[in-house]
Amino acid sequence: MGEIYDIREWFLNPNDLLVISGPCSVESREQLLATAEGLSKIDRVKVLRGGIWKPRTRPEAFEGIGEVGLRWMQEAKQRYGFLTMTEVAVPEHVELALKYDTDVLWIGARTVVNPFSVQELAECLKGCDVPVFVKNPIAPDVKLWLGAIERLEGAGLRNIGAIHRGFSSIEETSYRNAPLWEIPIELLRLRPDVPIITDVSHICGCRELLQEVAQKALDLGTLGFMIETHNDPSHALTDAKQQITPDSLKKAFSGLVLRKKIIDADEMVLQNLRKEIDDIDDEMLNLIAKRMNISEKIGDFKKQHKLTVLQMGRWKQILEHHINRGVNLGLNGESVKEIFEIIHKDSIDRQL
Numbered sequence: 001m002g003e004i005y006d007i008r009e010w011f012l013n014p015n016d017l018l019v020i021s022g023p024c025s026v027e028s029r030e031q032l033l034a035t036a037e038g039l040s041k042i043d044r045v046k047v048l049r050g051g052i053w054k055p056r057t058r059p060e061a062f063e064g065i066g067e068v069g070l071r072w073m074q075e076a077k078q079r080y081g082f083l084t085m086t087e088v089a090v091p092e093h094v095e096l097a098l099k100y101d102t103d104v105l106w107i108g109a110r111t112v113v114n115p116f117s118v119q120e121l122a123e124c125l126k127g128c129d130v131p132v133f134v135k136n137p138i139a140p141d142v143k144l145w146l147g148a149i150e151r152l153e154g155a156g157l158r159n160i161g162a163i164h165r166g167f168s169s170i171e172e173t174s175y176r177n178a179p180l181w182e183i184p185i186e187l188l189r190l191r192p193d194v195p196i197i198t199d200v201s202h203i204c205g206c207r208e209l210l211q212e213v214a215q216k217a218l219d220l221g222t223l224g225f226m227i228e229t230h231n232d233p234s235h236a237l238t239d240a241k242q243q244i245t246p247d248s249l250k251k252a253f254s255g256l257v258l259r260k261k262i263i264d265a266d267e268m269v270l271q272n273l274r275k276e277i278d279d280i281d282d283e284m285l286n287l288i289a290k291r292m293n294i295s296e297k298i299g300d301f302k303k304q305h306k307l308t309v310l311q312m313g314r315w316k317q318i319l320e321h322h323i324n325r326g327v328n329l330g331l332n333g334e335s336v337k338e339i340f341e342i343i344h345k346d347s348i349d350r351q352l
């Protein structure tokens with residue numbers, strides 16, 4: 001596979017954030033132009049997004065304005081100088097989006113879960129040099145995300161980016177889509193050449209969390225944001241709870257702390273801290289290995305004396321003790337519980 005081009009060479013100055021904003025759905029010419037006008041006052045916003053075909057959970061919901069919306073996007077681009085971006089889910093969307101000079105495309109989370117759909121899009125994009133962003137699939141599966149990127153690469157595309165928009169989860173969380181930061185971090189580890197930006201709107205699902213999540217994404221080194229804006233958010237036809245006005249977006253940006261690029265002296269400090277962490281991780285691994293050896297010896301003893309492997313009373317007692325001790329040390333009790341559950345499960349497996 002070839003090399004992915006650096007996002008900052010596509011349409012940005014180096015060191016700048018890529019900010020994509022605009023309505024969840026294009027609803028009317030007035031709504032789109034009013035939103036675009038508001039966004040044109042924010043220097044950071046370079047790309048105007050707008051959903052033309054909306055993947056809705058239930059069929060009776062607003063499913064997008066369709067082709068006419070692309071005309072309005074084109075008009076907004078001519079008036080305000082934005083690049084335009086829309087979601088494509090089937091080849092017909094790609095053809096229409098390109099017909100109206102859409103500059104950037106994205107493939108949505110529900111489409112990325114289906115390799116047949118992604119392959120069809122890839123085939124239809126063959127020979128185009130339009131930049132395409134791939135949202136993470138709704139399922140927390142980094143390989144599915146990576147696979148979609150690879151299908152586009154296989155079709156010869158090189159301007160490919162990834163959008164982290166969070167994951168569906170059965171657990172109740174305060175987010176609409178749990179961020180599971182470890183998954184975009186894993187994608188970055190596997191493919192450091194693929195630029196990743198963060199769709200804070202679909203992670204949060206509400207306005208209140210946007211700032212906090214955006215700051216976290218910046219702290220983790222995101223290259224940019226997708227964030228939904230609407231001239232009248234509470235009356236939006238889709239995603240009304242999470243959209244904000246362009247004015248609120250401007251305010252939100254002023255509250256964010258941008259991390260500067262590492263310079264030499266700072267890099268030394270960071271490297272030393274990382275070295276300390278590496279040493280601690282090493283030590284932890286040695287200790288875990290030592291613990292597993294002892295655990296095997298206990299297993300042999302239990303076999304000889306015909307004792308059950310799982311001694312529930314003792315396990316409950318030590319788990320409680322570790323959680324309390326962890327909390328006293330300022331650790332998160334839930335995380336301590338998970339760590340020991342994994343260690344315990346491994347110990348039991350060795351004794352069986």
Ligand code: PEP
Pocket residue numbers: 024025051055107108109110135165199202
């Ligand atoms: C959207 O961006 O409006 C959208 C539908 O996104 P996702 O595919 O992330 O749900």
Ligand code: MN
Pocket residue numbers: 024025228238239
């Ligand atoms: Mn949306």
